[in-house]
Amino acid sequence: MKTALCFFLALLAPVAQAQGLAPDVLVKTITDEVVAMLKKDKDIQAGDTQKAAELIEAKIVPHFDFTRMARLAMARNWRSATPDQQKQLASEFKTLLVRTYSTALTNYRDQKIDYKPLRAKPEDTEVTVKSDVKQSGSSQPVSIDYEMEKTDSGWKIYDVKVGGVSLVTTYRDTFASEVRDHGIDGLIKSLAAKNRETERVKAGKS
């Protein structure tokens, strides 16, 4: 009987995922899942960024709103971009972030993650999920905060702050000066070039 129930619950689980979950539960579920996979994966631990990128692409990317992230990083230049340019910006920015964080994931060792209680009202559509990561070898925990918004397809993350440093707004000045000097197409071009360059480095490595 118990086995049957477990089986039934296991069937339900993927459906329930992402849609109905509270933001803090969602972050915790994704993180737990990714951490469990990282712990098993000897290739990623050995520095296989390609495999880490695939993991991010499958498990993490669906929960991010890259359009909003690109818009935040572009600040007021976003409005002067055409819809097509906006699409390209969001896609190149996504590639850059996935590449970056696949490097970071290969550095993952035995970190312990604590979640702080969520301070939000049920009707809120924007919340911050806060967590502390304790790294082995360093006594000071690093805070990781997720800025999230409620959308029709569940909660989405639009910014991550590591130790108070936003992974989105840190690009703002770079983007602004690139747009000032070379225009929006210039920025798209240098993002694409940066993404190709890291791809080449990777290809050369393996």
Place this chain on the structure above:
Amino acid sequence: MADLKRLCAALFFAGSLAGCATSGGNPADPLERVNRVTFAFNDAADKVVLIPVAKGYRAVFPGFVRTGISNFFSNLEDVWVSVNDVLQGKFQEGLEDATRVIFNSTFGIAGLFDFASDVGLAKRNEDFGQTLGWWGVDTGPYLVIPFLGPSSFRDGFGLLVDGRADLVYRAVDDVPLRNSLYATRAISNRANLLDASSVVEQAALDRYSFVRDAWLQRRRNLVYDGNPPRERDDSDDEPAK
């Protein structure tokens, strides 16, 4: 206070240099021209000297030895951390951080083990620059200091005070020993950051402005102890589609 005079002279010099340079656009960084030169210099020094030494250090010493060394210096630093807690009126925190020092110096065998963290007293990050910030002193212009890296007028001054209060400086009179301790600490700190710097390498289009903006956000976050007030986003007034 000769150091202070020297710093003021250096700041004045940097300021007058920047006067003739056109700024890159960020109001927090009027000295961008000079800072970029210092940044490039630090970067080169880092690549040629510090990174190879830190990598060697990591290759030679096993993890538990490196953790012990890192904990040892961190414990010395906690004395000054607790003073800064008190200077910011955070007496509870000051007491906790002083307790950390007592626990780690005794049960933690002269600070080699971070015993206090295991019993729930997590390490805090405080320094004199943060104390000034807590009292309302503005960050001032961003400043890249040779060999030390990103800082600001306020935090550069804070670093001078930190250096004076540093236990290695105060308690060790033997100059060669003191210098070896300084060097060991620098290498240990750099080794702890090797992974982080490889991520920055990957992330940044322009490393200078990436590091600057990350550093400014980081310091703001530290001054507010992890809960900075929200900044109004000029980009976020457009409703999400």
